[in-house]
Amino acid sequence: MDSWGTILLGYGITFGAIGVYAYSIxxxxxxxxxxxxxxxxxxxxxxxxxxxxxxxxPDSDRSPRR
Amino acid sequence: xxxxxxxxxxRHLMTSSVATRVLGWVGLASMAVMxxxxxxxxxxxxxxxxxxxxxxxxxxTIWVAxxxxxxxxxASALYLWRGSSREDRGRHYxxxxxxxxxxxxxxxxxxxxTGMLWGRITWGVFxxxxxxxxxxxxxxxxxxxxxxxxxxPAEIEARSRRAAIAALLAAVNIxxxxxxxxxxxxxxxxxxxxxxxxxxxxGDMFATLMFSLLAFTLVAAWLMIHRxxxxxxxxxxxxxxxxxxxxxxxxxxxNA
Numbered sequence: 485m486d487s488w489g490t491i492l493l494g495y496g497i498t499f500g501a502i503g504v505y506a507y508s509i510x511x512x513x514x515x516x517x518x519x520x521x522x523x524x525x526x527x528x529x530x531x532x533x534x535x536x537x538x539x540x541x542p543d544s545d546r547s548p549r550r
Numbered sequence: 551x552x553x554x555x556x557x558x559x560x561r562h563l564m565t566s567s568v569a570t571r572v573l574g575w576v577g578l579a580s581m582a583v584m585x586x587x588x589x590x591x592x593x594x595x596x597x598x599x600x601x602x603x604x605x606x607x608x609x610x611t612i613w614v615a616x617x618x619x620x621x622x623x624x625a626s627a628l629y630l631w632r633g634s635s636r637e638d639r640g641r642h643y644x645x646x647x648x649x650x651x652x653x654x655x656x657x658x659x660x661x662x663x664t665g666m667l668w669g670r671i672t673w674g675v676f677x678x679x680x681x682x683x684x685x686x687x688x689x690x691x692x693x694x695x696x697x698x699x700x701x702x703p704a705e706i707e708a709r710s711r712r713a714a715i716a717a718l719l720a721a722v723n724i725x726x727x728x729x730x731x732x733x734x735x736x737x738x739x740x741x742x743x744x745x746x747x748x749x750x751x752x753g754d755m756f757a758t759l760m761f762s763l764l765a766f767t768l769v770a771a772w773l774m775i776h777r778x779x780x781x782x783x784x785x786x787x788x789x790x791x792x793x794x795x796x797x798x799x800x801x802x803x804x805n806a
Contacts, residue, residue: 487599487600487601487671488600490601490604490667490668490670490671491589491600491601491603491604491667491671492589493667494604494607494608494663494664494667494668495585495588495589495607497660497663497664498607498611498660498663498664499581499585501656501659501660502581502656502660502769502773505656505773506772506773506776509773509776509777509780510566510776512780513566513776513779513780513783516780516783516784516787517783519787520783520786520787520790522783522786
């Protein structure tokens with residue numbers, strides 16, 4: 485491998501590893517945020533974390549259909 | 551701090567905020583400029599040739615790793631010294647130590663990899679058991695042990711205390727690694743930047759290295775802030791899971 489190939493490999497590994505690590509942190513925090521209903525719109529929150537008021541929503545899909 | 555109170559200020563819990571977004575974009579732009587400077591604009595070295603371009607990623611990664619390990623040690627010492635007297639039982643210090651430790655291990659791994667690649671060009675081999683390389687490898691292994699302790703299943707305060715003691719023990723190696731090139735005869739070159747004005751690097755190469763240090767520091771700070779907030783989210787999820795389990799158990803008791 486010539487020196488340019490090795491240099492580019494070094495830069496690629498460095499930027500790649502930092503990028504993968506950053507992505508894993510953001511992805512995990514988004515997953516946990518959704519689980520806890522933090523920082524997501526109320527409509528996207530998981531059902532078990534939604535407040536009881538949601539069940540009484542008149543326009544909810546749970547309303548009896550005629 | 552309880553999970554319920556943490557849920558109250560949910561904006562602070564998100565790993566993303568306006569400040570961290572700005573920091574992230576500035577860090578990303580700095581890395582792009584750094585790559586341009588390091589790979590295109592900075593001149594080739596008279597002795598090392600093109601291989602000197604690895605300096606601009608090798609030195610900043612160890613710089614960030616040293617800084618983060620020192621932060622881990624300071625936060626761990628504060629956890630042991632003042633943690634119990636704080637309202638949050640030292641959780642802030644413990645999270646900070648953990649986040650900094652993990653980021654440090656990432657950057658130290660990159661130091662080892664880029665150093666091996668540089669060694670392949672200049673020495674003809676990836677690895678030599680000289681003092682600098684050996685002590686750096688030992689430091690890497692010791693901090694892997696630190697992260698393993700942090701992830702061991704145990705009661706949270708006991709785990710944090712053990713991890714803090716391990717971080718302080720591992721920190722002893724930081725000056726040994728740094729001064730190994732002065733204390734022993736090594737294949738590894740001496741420090742490129744010195745405080746005695748006898749730096750081996752000057753001009754455009756010096757400016758590129760300084761800019762690279764800044765870019766890597768910004769990115770490391772961004773990673774650390776996000777990792778800290780992720781630890782906090784994980785703790786809240788653990789507490790919520792426990793609270794749900796307790797309430798389910800109570801409901802079982804009422805129905806029985």
